[in-house]
Amino acid sequence: MDTKTLLEWSAKYHTANYGARAPICLVRGDGVRVWDSDGREYLDFGAGIAVAALGHCHPRVTGAIREAASTLLHVSNLYHTAPQIHLAKLLCEHSFADRVFFANSGAEANEAALKLARKYAKERLATDRYEVIATHNSFHGRTLATVTATGQPKYQHGFEPLMPGFKHVPYNDLRAMERAIDNRTAAILVEPIQGEGGVNVPDEDYLPGLRKLCDASGALLILDEIQTGVGRTGRLWAYEHAGIEPDIMTLAKALANGVPIGAMLCRQDVAGVLTAGTHGSTFGGTPFVTSVALATLTTVIGEKVPEHAARMGSS
Numbered sequence: 029m030d031t032k033t034l035l036e037w038s039a040k041y042h043t044a045n046y047g048a049r050a051p052i053c054l055v056r057g058d059g060v061r062v063w064d065s066d067g068r069e070y071l072d073f074g075a076g077i078a079v080a081a082l083g084h085c086h087p088r089v090t091g092a093i094r095e096a097a098s099t100l101l102h103v104s105n106l107y108h109t110a111p112q113i114h115l116a117k118l119l120c121e122h123s124f125a126d127r128v129f130f131a132n133s134g135a136e137a138n139e140a141a142l143k144l145a146r147k148y149a150k151e152r153l154a155t156d157r158y159e160v161i162a163t164h165n166s167f168h169g170r171t172l173a174t175v176t177a178t179g180q181p182k183y184q185h186g187f188e189p190l191m192p193g194f195k196h197v198p199y200n201d202l203r204a205m206e207r208a209i210d211n212r213t214a215a216i217l218v219e220p221i222q223g224e225g226g227v228n229v230p231d232e233d234y235l236p237g238l239r240k241l242c243d244a245s246g247a248l249l250i251l252d253e254i255q256t257g258v259g260r261t262g263r264l265w266a267y268e269h270a271g272i273e274p275d276i277m278t279l280a281k282a283l284a285n286g287v288p289i290g291a292m293l294c295r296q297d298v299a300g301v302l303t304a305g306t307h308g309s310t311f312g313g314t315p316f317v318t319s320v321a322l323a324t325l326t327t328v329i330g331e332k333v334p335e336h337a338a339r340m341g342s343s
């Protein structure tokens with residue numbers, strides 16, 4: 029099929045929400061390079077928007093995909109599967125977290141975090157504590173709750189009424205956050221470094237300051253590490269740079285190097301309110317995707333990819 033026809037069919041058959049796509053059709057990837065349908069080669073700086081952390085078609089990832097596809101692709105979460113258990117254990121052993129919930133995307137991981145924060149606040153703090161404070165220029169996803177949390181009106185326009193229970197304050201402004209917290213606040217939700225909002229790195233005292241505000245008020249600190257996690261900042265998780273730990277962390281993007289996955293990690297006492305039947309997902313944490321994530325994460329950790337990223341970043 030020639031490229032011109034493919035692009036015509038794309039214009040004819042797709043919804044128009046990805047309006048500004050580059051007029052090329054990518055057919056193959058290998059490491060940091062991709063090729064289009066006319067044989068042109070490109071250096072892929074985007075890496076699928078922070079997804080292909082190990083590069084395209086990394087042999088360990090491809091091997092895990094082949095193996096899982098011919099062993100067990102999917103069973104429901106009515107049953108246990110070894111890869112899901114091993115991945116949850118690995119994530120907990122290499123982070124602040126005690127518990128993991130698996131979803132399929134970043135937005136879904138954030139949905140789980142928002143639902144958990146509301147339930148925790150209502151059950152453990154006060155029945156009328158449900159508000160989440162997020163920041164201007166943030167990005168947390170496209171579902172109704174996560175687009176409400178996203179502090180950019182351009183993503184919200186036309187989808188009103190938005191969800192109740194969200195406030196926004198300027199990013200990297202501890203005073204504004206302090207003024208916004210009240211006896212309705214269930215959680216603060218921020219990215220350790222804002223990604224879609226323009227790669228905004230906060231001052232060194234910002235995350236420690238948010239931690240202190242949460243400790244003082246009882247609100248939960250949710251870090252959206254969907255873009256910063258899995259080694260992207262030179263540490264496995266960006267919160268490590270700040271010397272603090274969140275109560276909840278969300279992951280997606282690079283966790284399975286291109287196979288769709290989301291994860292919500294949290295402390296044991298917070299996880300306690302997510303009792304049987306309160307949340308779930310048909311595809312979350314299938315043996316297929318968790319095998320691929322396991323291969324990705326063991327490679328990232330075992331081959332010291334974050335340390336390599338830190339060296340490359342400072343050279």
Ligand SMILES: Cc1ncc(COP(=O)(O)O)c(C=O)c1O
Pocket residue numbers: 077133134135136138167168169170219223224252253254255256280281
């Ligand atoms: C920080 C952050 N949170 C959440 C999301 C949403 O993730 P997804 O597109 O997988 O739903 C993104 C995606 O760009 C993101 O960068």
